[in-house]
Amino acid sequence: MRNEILEYFRKANGQFVSGQQISRDLHVSRTAIWKHINVLKERGYIFESSTRKGYRLIYAPNLLTPLEIESALHTETFGRHVVYLETTSSTNDEAKEIARKGAEEGTIVIAEEQTNGHGRLTRKFNCPFAKGIWFSLILRPKFFPMEAAKCTLLAAIGVCRGIRRMGLKDAGIKWPNDILYHGKKMVGILTEMSASMEKIDYIIIGIGINTGMKKNDFPEEARETATSFLNEGIDVSRKDLLAAVLYELEKEYKVAQEEGFDKVLEDWKSLSVTIGQEVRVIFGDDSYTGKAVGIDKDGCLLVDTGKAVTRVLAGDVSIRPIDAPIPKR
Ligand code: BT5
Secondary structure (H helix, E strand, C coil): CHHHHHHHHHHCCCCCECHHHHHHHHCCCHHHHHHHHHHHHHCCCEEEEECCCEEEEEECCCCCCHHHHHHHCCCCCCCCCEEEEEEECCHHHHHHHHHHCCCCCCCEEEEEEECCCECCCCCECCECCCCEEEEEEEECCCCCHHHCCHHHHHHHHHHHHHHHHCCCCCCEEECCCEEEECCEEEEEEEEEEEECCCCEEEEEEEEEEECCCCHHHCCHHHCCCECCCCCCCCCCCHHHHHHHHHHHHHHHHHHHHHHCHHHHHHHHHHHECCCCCEEEEEECCEEEEEEEEEECCCCCEEEECCCCEEEECCCEEEECCCCCCCCCC
């Protein structure tokens, strides 16, 4: 209902509308409207009210309602269906739920706030209200299940290009799933899949991009290693950023389908900040060091330890010695 009320005010184009009129057109009580308007005010919307004329919307904050998203989109299918939630535990969980029920490819679930955003394993990902873009994209690719891991690579390319377009020209990909800016984590990506042996049912690509995060919004262990657009001096429009990311994601997804993964790997390498660096590979309690020399056709990182070249299928990689080289343009 709150979205409908907002849409109503937007259509009024800054003109006053009376509570009575809204109540009649939307079939809700005037008290309910008043309560919704108060919540919207708490969310940063500014209304002017007049006892004679009613209310008019004079300022809408930088939120990601379906209407805002639609006004910025330039994709064919990605983001054309939006499930918008002010708050949820995790958009990946919501997306799984609706994918199971048949939600179509390209649908996104987006939330202003996640109360239990997750990273890989059991790690948490902090997602406070409107301080980032927290969303999940549903894909139903024709790839074989064993190729699904490559969707993370594809997603990283799309997101990296999207955030470069919005001013962070030096953003680069750290294998396998982070986007760094000058060595600091700007984006986390979590890919999850449901598949049988022969066929992928759906893939959920969960993406968290830090826009207005300040130091204290990050978990303590990430305060020195994470960043946001705001931290980097850019007051980014969240809807334009989302639109740019979805556009680039859709483009790279087409590349994967039409030209195959060789081209995706090539694109990934051109945006990588991992290859060529001394790295530490951390896998559970074990770790070893070496030089990242490439990725193979399955998307595994190749690390030359001096004795052999190992294939890293999963795990964490930290880049030494400064865990943060400035990527080459
Ligand atoms: C990731 O995991 O980076 C994947 C994060 C994916 C989040 C999106 S948001 C939408 C969707 N819904 C979800 O529930 N998840 C996805 P990983 O590589 O495991 O990194 C997790 C680590 O990043 C944590 O242990 C923290 O140290 C750090 N961290 C937590 N919040 C952060 C933030 N906002 N920005 C940067 N780093 C953060």
